[in-house]
């Protein structure tokens with residue numbers, strides 16, 4: 001904060017508190033308002049679109065900017081600031097102003113930050129909201145940890161290099177990130193620039209990222225040591241990052257870490273099928289590549305869940321496909337059983353449909369921000385569980401049984417809430433009307449007093465009307481005077497002596513009597529006490545329920561799993577998917593495979609199914625040629641998606657599939673433009689290819705679409721050729737590969753490489769038109785049909801004709817002395833419609849060919865042969 005201010009005691013208090021929260025907007029409680037001052041006020045008034053005023057002057061004579069919001073309706077304002085990426089520190093009066101002389105004591109009670117919001121309005125139901133920490137650790141390892149305070153999930157891992165870290169970062173997609181302060185201007189951050197943009201980033205003191213500290217914090221919070229990595233070794237970076245998150249939680253939650261937060265779970269890059277960020281985006285797993293929308297993504301297609309928890313869990317399954325055959329089979333088994341038990345599944349889905357977001361309710365309960373409505377929602381959801389349990393009881397599959405066994409209907413919690421809280425409580429907690437009758441004797445008594453008091457006032461009004469003979473006499477109530485008797489001016493003559501005048505209005509006078517005040521005290525006292533008592537009883541109930549967060553979390557988790565399995569069963573059943581066979585072998589065999597999303601999005605067009613065989617032997621690299629628009633990319637993606645779905649544990653769009661587990665899926669598809677990061681399209685293409693060649697293993701699945709197209713044709717073909725050779729020849733990197741290309745020359749690789757097979761996507765020519773058959777067939781394509789497709793796309797006739805002319809020139813081998821094609825040629829040459837593809841490697845030596853063709857070898861004498869060699873040499 002830069003401004004100088006007049007230092008009234010209150011302002012001094014403000015500045016002192018603010019100095020501990022320099023990067024948060026401080027909500028400073030003043031009576032019924034939260035006030036913001038100085039820079040905070042300027043910033044917040046803009047974001048919140050509220051009036052900026054000023055309060056007094058600073059010592060340099062400038063106004064002190066000020067804005068404020070009513071405390072009882074602060075929630076939407078806080079949400080708006082947090083949505084804009086700001087942190088909000090809530091500073092309350094922690095003493096009763098009535099009992100204090102001078103400045104009342106104030107303290108920050110909570111800091112709300114984008115990664116730590118819990119209110120339902122600020123969160124998307126089927127998305128997690130993560131807070132993450134990143135830290136470079138020793139030997140190039142990067143530590144990463146993230147938690148979702150709204151659900152209690154907490155995990156950490158080490159990543160071998162920054163690229164692996166970044167891939168995971170995008171997958172987790174945290175809203176807020178903590179980094180060690182040393183990264184502020186230091187190395188390593190530039191690679192993180194892209195990932196960190198548009199997220200709230202906080203730099204944390206270096207000392208926080210210490211292993212001892214992390215271990216101590218974890219032990220204190222969870223009464224358990226930090227876990228090792230899944231391979232049994234000590235987590236290095238992940239542990240530090242987890243420690244930083246716990247530290248930050250303590251700082252912002254003031255006084256405690258949420259009870260529902262679960263201990264850290266450690267994981268590793270290869271605990272799952274690994275996908276880098278580009279591949280995730282290319283395969284449109286959770287969002288489309290063009291518009292970043294959910295609709296059109298694999299997740300959109302697969303998601304038939306009916307609860308928010310199920311939606312989030314499915315997203316996690318899609319983001320982390322499995323590599324364990326046993327675990328995958330457990331999921332298949334469950335889906336199969338749920339498909340065959342259709343009636344049961346329908347009933348299960350109907351029961352799940354009414355279950356609220358137990359995970360987030362649990363979070364709000366444990367963080368003491370749950371309303372009475374939240375508790376009732378919890379009760380109503382839990383109350384469905386006994387029926388749900390009896391519905392699923394006949395299911396036999398192992399995973400289903402384990403999941404069902406972990407569901408706890410929490411009868412005690414249901415009973416407590418049913419007895420304690422009315423069926424339909426108000427939203428506000430302080431106005432009473434929450435606690436059910438019969439729950440607390442004192443409360444019931446107070447309610448009787450209050451009711452009777454009100455009845456008495458009605459009686460009193462009638463009595464006073466009789467006594468005074470003034471029929472218009474009324475007993476009324478307002479906040480300033482409490483109860484009073486109102487008499488119009490015309491009737492004032494008849495008022496009794498014991499009436500005490502309180503106020504004069506234009507047309508009436510207001511009076512009180514000692515009797516009225518006595519009753520008022522009783523009623524008002526009772527009502528005040530009722531509100532207080534109800535609030536404290538509510539808090540007691542909430543604390544009791546919060547004591548059960550572990551049980552609620554386990555139940556929520558199981559309900560989510562049931563929802564996901566039922567969703568996968570509905571998907572498979574509805575779209576006629578098959579159960580794959582899965583093993584650790586190298587064979588990927590798909591019969592009648594379909595692209596799940598293209599098939600679902602274009603229902604009017606029949607999707608043509610295709611087969612695939614890939615392995616580590618004779619079908620290791622499929623070289624796919626075919627005209628533009630034929631369906632090469634769709635075909636390649638469909639294979640990757642089928643493998644991915646199979647490893648998610650889902651059935652797949654095919655009539656039969658056998659999937660040898662993939663450790664990673666790599667894709668290099670299309671021209672992703674990275675100009676904003678200062679890299680050319682070609683540079684990005686090559687960088688991605690380099691990373692594939694470095695990390696692919698024989699168990700990987702690689703999709704390469706038009707490698708080399710970002711540069712000159714000769715360079716492009718050469719690079720594509722060498723890449724294909726490498727993927728075939730380099731034993732450690734010989735991944736199962738789909739290689740789509742427009743360079744027909746590459747089909748020649750199959751002659752010398754036994755693992756390379758040519759395929760093309762069939763088209764039929766008809767009257768200078770092409771018809772796409774969408775069928776993948778063995779062999780290389782002979783034509784590109786680029787010009788025909790360009791014409792279909794509406795390129796002007798003139799340009800199309802000229803392109804054909806140039807193509808013809810090229811095909812006729814018109815080259816300059818330097819070997820460059822003389823493509824401009826002469827205009828007006830007649831063009832054959834069926835021009836065949838130019839072979840770039842056709843040598844410009846027709847004379848040589850013609851001479852050779854003319855030789856009749858059988859009739860050559862040895863001397864003539866020698867002469868001929870001499871002549872040919874000269875020709876060359």
Ligand SMILES: Nc1ncnc2c1ncn2[C@@H]1O[C@H](COP(=O)(O)OP(=O)(O)OP(=O)(O)O)[C@@H](O)[C@H]1O
Nearest residue numbers: 598606607608627628629630631632633634635774
């Ligand atoms: N098997 C199929 N059945 C029906 N339609 C398909 C099939 N495969 C692809 N398509 C449709 O054909 C269109 C073109 O497919 P795709 O983009 O895969 O072609 P491509 O050969 O990769 O083209 P290009 O070389 O120009 O990138 C897509 O819009 C898709 O909807």
